[in-house]
Amino acid sequence: xxxLRKITPEEIAxxxxxxxxxxxxxGEGPMDRIDCSPENIEQGLARLVLSLVExxxxxxxxxxxxxxxxxxxxxxxxxxxxxxxxxLEAKVNEIAAAFGLRPEDLNLELxxxxxxxxx
Numbered sequence: 001x002x003x004l005r006k007i008t009p010e011e012i013a014x015x016x017x018x019x020x021x022x023x024x025x026x027g028e029g030p031m032d033r034i035d036c037s038p039e040n041i042e043q044g045l046a047r048l049v050l051s052l053v054e055x056x057x058x059x060x061x062x063x064x065x066x067x068x069x070x071x072x073x074x075x076x077x078x079x080x081x082x083x084x085x086x087x088l089e090a091k092v093n094e095i096a097a098a099f100g101l102r103p104e105d106l107n108l109e110l111x112x113x114x115x116x117x118x119x
Contacts, residue, residue, distance in 0.1 A: 022111055046099040050092055051106045055116055057088050 064081045067073050073081070096106060108116040 043099050043101065046095065047101055047105055050096050050099075050101065051108050051116070053088075054092055054106050055108060057085065057092065058116065061085050 064073075064078075064085065068078050092106075093103065096103065106116070
């Protein structure tokens, strides 16, 4: 059973302030813009969508690891989640290749968190 606790309004306000600070800091750095000209709109849109999917996949992977290390998953569930995450990664790579994108093209600058992909 997971440990549920009440989140105080102060904790929410603090989290929102921290997020605003990080967003402001991220907006001050150099922007890696996605080129979406009429000639390459599909590739630009694919890059944007696949970058977001890759970000979510990595977050899900980290959450799965935390749950696994915390002992809240049985072996069957661990195997199922691992297979699903590997299939998602393969599908992202397959779609990226179909649009002529390399894995490094899906990298995102996440401000103080660094880059989505290791350089």
